[in-house]
Amino acid sequence: MALALVLKKSLSVQATQNFFKTAIKVDSKRPFTQILSAIKKEPIKVCRESKFNTPKRLMSGDHGKLWTVERGVSVALLGMVPIALLAHNTLLDDVLAASVVIHFHWGLEANVIDYVRPIIFGHAVPKVALGLLYLVSISTLGGLIYYNHSSIGISNTVRKIWKKE
Amino acid sequence: MSLIFRLAGQRCNSQFLKNSNGLISCIRPVTLKATNVSPPSKEGHDERNMKLKRPQSPHLTIYAPQLTSLxxxxxxxxxxxxxxxxxxxxxxxxxxxxxxxxxxxxxxxxxxxxxxxxxxxxxxxxxxxxxxxxxxxxxxxxxxxxxxxxxxxxxxxxxxxxxxxxxxxxx
The missing domain is CATH 1.20.1300.10 (Fumarate reductase/succinate dehydrogenase, transmembrane subunit)
Structure with a gap:
């Protein structure tokens, strides 16, 4: 019911009282509870509509539980980096390599998603960039583990750089 | 609309209607035209801002460097x-x-x-x-x-x- 009343002039007290009487009479014929109960009858339909009407953003994916795992790896790295660099143990070097690679992979993935966006580069380039990142991350993990076992390893490399001549 | 006027006619007494400062002089009829509901826009926040050629937010070239952001x-x-x-x-x-x-x-x-x-x-x-x-x-x-x-x-x-x-x- 469209109540299109535009009050141009200031009303007298009597007029205001009459106006509100009228308004109450109109409302009492069609209370709001009727309108609300009509909506409540089909809650599922309302939910479905709102789901489909939400515009899909072309930016970031949903991280969900991964967020917690990322924090766990980050906290673990706070201890892993000093321990592994001081321990000079091949197994610890391998664990360090794996945790560093997964950590930087997530970090660079966030960069790719933030900067190589479909809105700027189209739909193909971001997928290629993400694929390349996976290739680089896996190759790096393989290379670091190979290095740990075939050569002096990560921690000894750092020690060698810091070695006093 | 007609219901309002009918009720107004029933409720308001005659002296009120005759008064030039009364309620009727305050009512302006408005015609409402029914149109189809336009579907919600599919474009996201960034798509819209790019289309409108708005600068990126925060506008880094004019935004003062702060310790937090740096x-x-x-x-x-x-x-x-x-x-x-x-x-x-x-x-x-x-x-x-x-x-x-x-x-x-x-x-x-x-x-x-x-x-x-x-x-x-x-x-x-x-x-x-x-x-x-x-x-x-x-x-x-x-x-x-x-x-x-x-x-x-x-x-x-x-x-x-x-x-x-x-x-x-x-x-």
Whole structure:
């Protein structure tokens, strides 16, 4: 019911009282509870509509539980980096390599998603960039583990750089 | 609309209608035209802003540099640099013609300045990302998020980072 009343002039007290009487009479014929109960009858339909009407953003994916795992790896790295660099143990070097690679992979993935966006580069380039990142991350993990076992390893490399001549 | 007027006619007495300052003189009939509901826009926030040629938010070229934003972007930058080191070592171990220790020997032959430069280049991003990472992890628990706390921890982090990087460089 469209109540299109535009009050141009200031009303007298009597007029205001009459106006509100009228308004109450109109409302009492069609209370709001009727309108609300009509909506409540089909809650599922309302939910479905709102789901489909939400515009899909072309930016970031949903991280969900991964967020917690990322924090766990980050906290673990706070201890892993000093321990592994001081321990000079091949197994610890391998664990360090794996945790560093997964950590930087997530970090660079966030960069790719933030900067190589479909809105700027189209739909193909971001997928290629993400694929390349996976290739680089896996190759790096393989290379670091190979290095740990075939050569002096990560921690000894750092020690060698810091070695006093 | 007609219901309003009908009710108004029933409710309002005649003297009220005749009065030029009364209720009827205050009512202006309005015609409402029914149109189809337009579907909601499919474009997202960024699509809309790009279409309207709006600057990126925050407008970095006119936005004053703040400690908060600078430390945040530096965290990402140092992370990228450290990723580069890890990727360089991992891929270098596979593709380089000589072994990595050979190149470290070459570095030491270049003199102490080159070694110090490499030490600082390695230790500064590591120290920064390490100490600032602790800040980020504390924030992730929902603590230390007020602006004074962010600034205080920011300055503490910078002091500790430069101390750590300086110590590791001269070590």
């Amino acid at each position: 430390l945040s972007i530096s965290h990402r930058a140092t992370g990228i640099v450290l990723s580069g080191y890890a990727i360089g070592l991992g891929l270098g171990a596979i593709v380089l013609p000589e072994s990595i220790p050979h190149y470290i020997d070459c570095l030491h032959e270049m003199g102490p300045a080159a070694v110090s430069f490499v030490k600082f280049s390695l230790s500064f991003p590591m120290a920064y990302h390490f100490w600032n990472g602790i800040r980020h992890l504390i924030w992730d628990t929902g603590k230390m998020l007020t602006i004074p706390q962010v600034y205080t921890t920011g300055y503490i982090m910078l002091a500790v980072t430069f101390a750590t990087a300086g110590f590791l460089t001269v070590m």
